[in-house]
Amino acid sequence: MPRMNDHRAQELVAAERARIEAALAALTVQAESPLRNQQEGESDSGSELATEMVDEALIANLQAELDAVTRAEARIQAGTYGRSTESGAAIPDERLEAQPLAELTVDEQRRVDADAR
Numbered sequence: 001m002p003r004m005n006d007h008r009a010q011e012l013v014a015a016e017r018a019r020i021e022a023a024l025a026a027l028t029v030q031a032e033s034p035l036r037n038q039q040e041g042e043s044d045s046g047s048e049l050a051t052e053m054v055d056e057a058l059i060a061n062l063q064a065e066l067d068a069v070t071r072a073e074a075r076i077q078a079g080t081y082g083r084s085t086e087s088g089a090a091i092p093d094e095r096l097e098a099q100p101l102a103e104l105t106v107d108e109q110r111r112v113d114a115d116a117r
Contacts, residue, residue, distance in 0.1 A: 003082045004093045012100035013072045013081075020065050027059055068101040084108055 075081040085103040
């Protein structure tokens with residue numbers, strides 16, 4: 001099975017980086033808005049706390065995705081992008097097109113997800 005070319009891999013991973021960084025920037029702006037309202041005495045502390053907790057969870061998820069981008073970029077440089085980090089098996093290009101940060105084959109990912117439950 002031919003491996004995805006590095007140029008296409010770089011495009012896909014760069015698009016993921018841009019998407020994640022934009023989402024992080026938007027959350028940062030959003031997180032600052034309630035802080036300003038709180039300083040001006042216009043806050044509802046219960047809903048503000050819930051919003052803050054959701055924002056923190058979203059930021060943590062995006063940071064984890066950004067870490068995955070860094071790992072994918074390193075795999076591109078090392079020539080191992082498109083190979084499972086677990087088994088070394090080829091990850092189909094169709095999977096990488098849909099999920100550029102995929103580190104495992106579909107079967108391996110299913111097993112990991114099932115074990116996590």
